[in-house]
Amino acid sequence: MKKSSSVPEFSVPSFQCPLNDVYSVRETKKHRIGQGQFGEVFRGKDKKTKEEVACKKNMIFNRKMKEQVMHEIRMMERVNETIDSEKAVQLKAVVLNKNSIYIIMDAMKGGELFYRLKERKSYSEKDASKIFKQVASTVKQMHSNDLLHRDLKPSNVMFRDNTENSDLVLIDFGLSLDMKRKQKDPYRDSPFVGTPGFAAPEACDRKFTKAGDVYALGSLLYILLVGFPPFHSKQINGSLDLYRKVTRNEEYFKMETHGWEHVSAEAKHLVRRMLRGDPSKRYTIDQVLAHPWIAKNNGNSGKVLSNTVKNFVRISARQRFRGAIRAIIMMNRLRALTSNTFVRNKRKRRDSKTNKKKKSKKSTSKKNSSR
Numbered sequence: 230m231k232k233s234s235s236v237p238e239f240s241v242p243s244f245q246c247p248l249n250d251v252y253s254v255r256e257t258k259k260h261r262i263g264q265g266q267f268g269e270v271f272r273g274k275d276k277k278t279k280e281e282v283a284c285k286k287n288m289i290f291n292r293k294m295k296e297q298v299m300h301e302i303r304m305m306e307r308v309n310e311t312i313d314s315e316k317a318v319q320l321k322a323v324v325l326n327k328n329s330i331y332i333i334m335d336a337m338k339g340g341e342l343f344y345r346l347k348e349r350k351s352y353s354e355k356d357a358s359k360i361f362k363q364v365a366s367t368v369k370q371m372h373s374n375d376l377l378h379r380d381l382k383p384s385n386v387m388f389r390d391n392t393e394n395s396d397l398v399l400i401d402f403g404l405s406l407d408m409k410r411k412q413k414d415p416y417r418d419s420p421f422v423g424t425p426g427f428a429a430p431e432a433c434d435r436k437f438t439k440a441g442d443v444y445a446l447g448s449l450l451y452i453l454l455v456g457f458p459p460f461h462s463k464q465i466n467g468s469l470d471l472y473r474k475v476t477r478n479e480e481y482f483k484m485e486t487h488g489w490e491h492v493s494a495e496a497k498h499l500v501r502r503m504l505r506g507d508p509s510k511r512y513t514i515d516q517v518l519a520h521p522w523i524a525k526n527n528g529n530s531g532k533v534l535s536n537t538v539k540n541f542v543r544i545s546a547r548q549r550f551r552g553a554i555r556a557i558i559m560m561n562r563l564r565a566l567t568s569n570t571f572v573r574n575k576r577k578r579r580d581s582k583t584n585k586k587k588k589s590k591k592s593t594s595k596k597n598s599s600r
């Protein structure tokens with residue numbers, strides 16, 4: 230096994246070798262624990278320590294993809310440097326191959342937020358407040374260190390293990406940004422960064438501030454309370470213009486629809502302050518944490534939100550379905566990329582053949598003329 234030398238130093242061990250020299254990982258559907266945007270996440274084991282790990286495989290086909298994955302690694306390093314270790318996923322190692330970069334992390338064995346919540350027998354505002362406070366306090370630490378997450382959503386919040394009091398851990402720092410270091414945003418050419426349905430309206434104008442993270446957290450809180458998201462897919466599947474318009478319209482959050490009748494006024498008050506269309510009027514993360522619904526755990530604390538739990542079941546089924554769609558999109562994208570490379574290589578081969586033919590013709594005609 231070769232220690233990597235051609236890549237910049239990482240704060241964790243890095244290897245340039247086949248993944249299975251260091252970790253035993255089976256890249257099969259059965260061992261896949263998650264679906265990323267450019268790759269998949271597999272369960273694996275450190276061959277030496279036998280410790281369980283999660284391996285995020287990122288296929289690299291061009292310079293841009295490499296820049297984005299390197300950025301994700303750098304952001305994980307930065308987060309691990311500044312945020313309490315129990316709050317954010319830890320980077321353990323990096324394995325580099327010809328066509329892929331594996332990010333090795335500690336494995337979150339408790340699963341994604343909603344996969345676990347849907348199993349709850351009882352779930353009240355008190356529980357929602359406790360869960361939300363944990364995620365919000367992690368975001369507060371990020372914001373105090375001038376780090377933006379930019380992709381806060383339920384699938385990026387995981388339970389470390391299956392115990393009752395398991396830590397809630399923030400993952401996926403691929404879109405994160407360090408505002409102090411003024412680094413180049415690897416998504417500078419993308420018209421939109423984040424996930425529609427969670428991202429703030431100003432993300433459509435490529436404006437990224439801490440207020441954007443608060444908005445996404447507001448969308449998360451909305452789901453924690455009623456079990457469905459603030460925007461329906463019909464409203465967000467259209468253009469960015471439509472998304473901007475719908476998410477800026479505060480009238481939209483009347484919260485009188487079915488599902489909100491059992492939610493306390495305090496909780497509704499907080500959601501409204503977080504989902505303000507105008508980022509300058511939105512709560513800051515400090516104001517969120519100081520809100521009585523969180524700080525004093527006020528609200529209809531005892532009331533069981535049974536309909537909300539039923540909705541969680543539906544959400545997690547939909548998430549799984551989206552994961553499958555994402556996998557198909559990714560496969561098509563990869564196929565397109567590889568076939569482009571294939572076409573390009575074929576063209577190169579054809580061109581070099583015709584050039585050779587031309588050359589040999591020229592040389593024979595030269596030979597003939599010289600005779």
Ligand SMILES: Nc1ncnc2c1ncn2[C@@H]1O[C@H](COP(=O)(O)OP(=O)(O)O)[C@@H](O)[C@H]1O
Nearest residue numbers: 263264265266270283334335336337384401403
């Ligand atoms: N450390 C981990 N342990 C267990 N599962 C993980 C871990 N990291 C990611 N996953 C799973 O893989 C999914 C995709 O990973 P993520 O880093 O969020 O990729 P993407 O950037 O494409 O969203 C997550 O939603 C989660 O279900």
Ligand SMILES: [Mg+2]
Nearest residue numbers: 384385400401
């Ligand atoms: Mg993710």
